[in-house]
Amino acid sequence: MSGTIVVGSNIYETEFLDEIFIHYGNKTADTISFKDGLIISPKKLELPEYKINRSEQGEVIMAILKEAMNLLEYSKLSDLGIINMFELQYVNQLKSYPSLRFQFMDKEQPSILMDVRKSYFTVHNCYQIIKTLNTEPSAYFKNKFVLLRYPEKKMIVQIKSVVVDQEFTYKGVSLEDYFKQKYQLKSKSSVYLETYNTQNIKKQFLIAEFCDLKIDYIEQDATVYCQQLEYWNKIINNSSSFIKFLNQYKLIIRNEQVEFKQQYLEPGNLVLNNQTKSIFQIVASRTSSEFEYYYTDFFLKNASTFTTSLTINKLIILVTREITELKDNFNIFLEKFDLFIKSRQYKISQPEIYDINNNLNEILEKYVTEDSYVLFVGDQKTDFTSARNTLLSKAIPNQLINLPIQDQEINRLLAIMTANLGSVPWSIKEINGQINNKKSAVLGIWKSDNSFSACLSINKYLNKYISSFGDLDQILTLLLSTYYGTHKTLANQIIIFAEEDYTDIMEQRIQGLIQLIQDQGLAESTQKPEIVMVQVKDASEERYFTYFERNFESYYCKNPQVGCIVPINEKQGRFSFHSQRGEQGCLQAQQLQISSSNRREIAQLYYHLIFLNFDLSSITYLPAPLHYAKKLSKHQLQSEQYKKAIEKGHMLFV
Known part of the structure; x- marks a missing residue:
């Protein structure tokens, strides 16, 4: 679950501009004192100019703001109220220069942010506190909350039990020795996840090093504080002299209220590594919790959150009477849908089923709430357009299903539902054969x-395949010829998924086929398809992936979730695609190299094709055409079906 506490002060951003001038001279009515013998001016003066260092830029901003503060007109809310409480964040265009934050207060008083966030104690004094309390750790810590330490991101776990006197080993040494050695090399802030062998506990656990334990957790009412922030905003916006002064120095301020998001995990266990040592870990089972991570600038401009878990509080199925009368198809769909949900441990409520032949508007008004997800179940003749438009206008996610439905379509349905709920970086759209606005085939x-x-x-939906095996030149010619024979044309674009680069070989086979078509008089001219090569290095081992962008404290992706594509070298088209969670809570990934300039569309297609697989229980999730080619390779010698196909020279259809 997750919650948001709106706390903290408003942030006002400013940008340092070169139009600010600093001269040697004495202060006048139109200038500001900077340092001894230096003045700041909004325009260039006939005085010796002083070249500031990059490190002084923040001081210049501070000096201008202090002067501007004298122009603000306001009255105190109360003697106890927080006055002048806001932050000004200096944003420099040079990535190598860190951001600075300035805070002005009328009097020193802790903000709501401080009240909520500072009630933690660290692992270093944990043992001493337990001794002071003179109580059993299990009694003291149970149901308390623990804050996992990630830079700027708060992961909170409630302790459901306490395990004492456990000995952890890692890489042949006790966990205590490992921590000691590691702590000498790394600062406390460099926290990352490791998987340890907890020999005396049945399950493997994911352990966050050096976590902070929260003494108590209080949801504080931030209403009054937010009113003060609103009051301060009005002061800023209504003080024309203040705004005019800043504009004179080319400083434009803009503000937004900060939301501190709290991310909660499933209840975990607090493990104490025997009570004579001051080493403690909070552990969360790898199977019962999914972390929500933040990332930015992968393919989206704004920072987004996503997780691979799918939770629907209220699932509503709207169906026509004609469909319910065809009980076989409808019941088969419900059974398959239920099995898929259970096999993936999704948290989806039992569906509420309504017959829309009665009164659709009344059903939508009475039963469909804001937390609902609606499935329209019909057939090719059913028209749900009006009802879907009604739900879309209310921002209620919904999806249309035409019966009968196959297993692989339920896979895809769940993927689309996840995308509709904002749990993946992009929505999975219907494929109609157009990729990058070109009629496409995938190989x-x-x-x-x-x-x-x-x-x-x-076919245009990319879910039916022709296949063959043997000599590469022969099978490529056979597949391309069959495609041409079926459609009387070649695709405008062929997207190849393979470990190696087959662009040159494919170009030769296509050119040979086009020449053959013309020689036999089948067509006067045939458009040559564009080749897009996606090299896929199949995952063979599990590991942790860490991605840092710009300032790692602000932009980072720590052990990113399934469905995330991370750029390794975007100019070369190299990406890492995280396909599934492994056995120890870490990830498996394919390394991708995409030759197309429109890489986002190809990356979306890659992700989409994974959900077209018949079999999602394979060790590694691959896009459908590569997945089937790999399965075909494995079964060439064992299957009688394939042996007969070889003897008869037939191609195999997937």
């Missing part, structure tokens, strides 16, 4: 020893 090539297997999409 997967898998190499096994000296033999190749390949699968090529044959």
Whole structure:
């Protein structure tokens, strides 16, 4: 679960501009004193100019703001009220220079931010506090909250039990020795996750090093404080002389209220590494909790959150009477849908089913609430357009399903539902054969020893494939010829998924096929498809991935979740795609190299094709054409079906 506490002061951003001039001279009515013998002016003067260092830019901003503060007109809210409480954040355009924050207060008084966040104690004094309390740790810590230490991000876990006298080992040494050695090399703020072998506990646990334990957790009412912030905003916005003064110095301020998001995990266990040592860890089971991570500038301009868990508090299925009368199809759908939900541990409520032949508007008004997710179940003849538009106008997510539905379509349905709820970086849209506005086909090539297997999409939805194996030149010619024979044309774009670069070979096969078409008089001219190569290095081992962008305290992705694509070298088209969670809570990933200039569309397609797989229980999730080519390679020698196909020279359809 997650909650938001609106606390802290308003942030006003300013940008340092080169139009500010500093001269040697004495203060006048139109200038500001800076340092001894230096003045700040909004325009260039006939005086010797002083070149400031980068480190002095913040001081210049501070001097201008202090002068501007004298022009503000306000009265105290009360003797106890926080007056002049706001932050000014100096944003420099040079990435290498850190941001500065300035805070002005009429009197020293802790803010709500301080009240909420400073009631923690650290692992270093944890043991001493337990001794002072003279109580059992299990009694004291149970149901308390623990703050996992990530830079700027707050992960809070409630302790459901306390385990004492546990000995942890890692890399052949006790966890205590490992911590001691590591702590000498790294600062306390450099926190990251490791997976340890907890020998005396049945499950493996994910342990956050050097977490802080929260003494007590109080939801404080920030209403009065927020009113003060609103009051301060009015002062800023209504003080024309203050605004005019800052504009004179080319400083434009803009403000926004800060929201401190609190992310909660499933209840975890507090593990004490025998009571004579001051080492404590908070552990959360890898199977029962999903972290929510923040990332930015991957493909979206604004920072977003996403998680792979799917939670729906209220699932509503709206169905026509005609569909319910065809009980077989509808019941099969409900059974399959229920099985898929249970197999993935999704938290989805039991569906409420309503017959829309009665009174659709009354159902929408009475039963569909803001936390609902609506599935419209019908067939090709059913028209839900009006009802869907009604829900869209209320921002209620919904999806249309046409029966009968196959297993792989339920996979895709769950992916779309996840996307509708904002849990993945992009929405999964219907594919109609157009990728980058070009009629496209996707091809997967898998190499096994000296033999190749390949699968090529044959329809516009990219969910039906023709396949073959053997010599690469022969199978590519066979697949392309069959595609041409089916559609009487070639695709405008062929997107290849493979470990190696097959661009040159594919170009030669296409050119040979086009020449053959013209020689046989099948067409006077045939458009040559554009080739997009996506090299996929299959994941063979688990590891942790850490991604830092710009200032790591502000932009980072720590062990990113499933469905996240992280740029490694975007100019070269190299990305890391995180496909699934591994056995120890870490990730497996494919390394991608995308030749197209429109990489976002190709990355979306890659993610989409994963959910077209028939079989999502495979060790590594691959896009459908590559997944099928790999399966074909594995079964070449064992399957009688494939042996007969070889003897008859038939292609295999997936």
